[in-house]
Amino acid sequence: MTDGSNSTAIIAAWNAMVVGNYTEMATMVVVLYEYVITFGVEVDLFWGKEITGASIVFFLNRYFVLVYHLVQLPSWFLLFSSTP
Numbered sequence: 001m002t003d004g005s006n007s008t009a010i011i012a013a014w015n016a017m018v019v020g021n022y023t024e025m026a027t028m029v030v031v032l033y034e035y036v037i038t039f040g041v042e043v044d045l046f047w048g049k050e051i052t053g054a055s056i057v058f059f060l061n062r063y064f065v066l067v068y069h070l071v072q073l074p075s076w077f078l079l080f081s082s083t084p
Contacts (some may be wrong), residue, residue, distance in 0.1 A: 024072070027069075028073075031065055031066070031069065032066075032069075035062075035066065046058060
């Protein structure tokens, strides 16, 4: 590989990674918005009720995504602060 094509490949890979991170951050914003607007319904339908298999699946499905995005958050800020 020549030096020019190597630089082009590095820039293309960096751009793909940045686009992927922006897409993931936008997804997190949409998920957080959905959590905020449906929290009252969740409280009415699930909190204080009997724990069933369906409620366990609901809470695992709902909060696993939130925990995943919160764990990823610091790595996004480290990446965006090191942009060239």
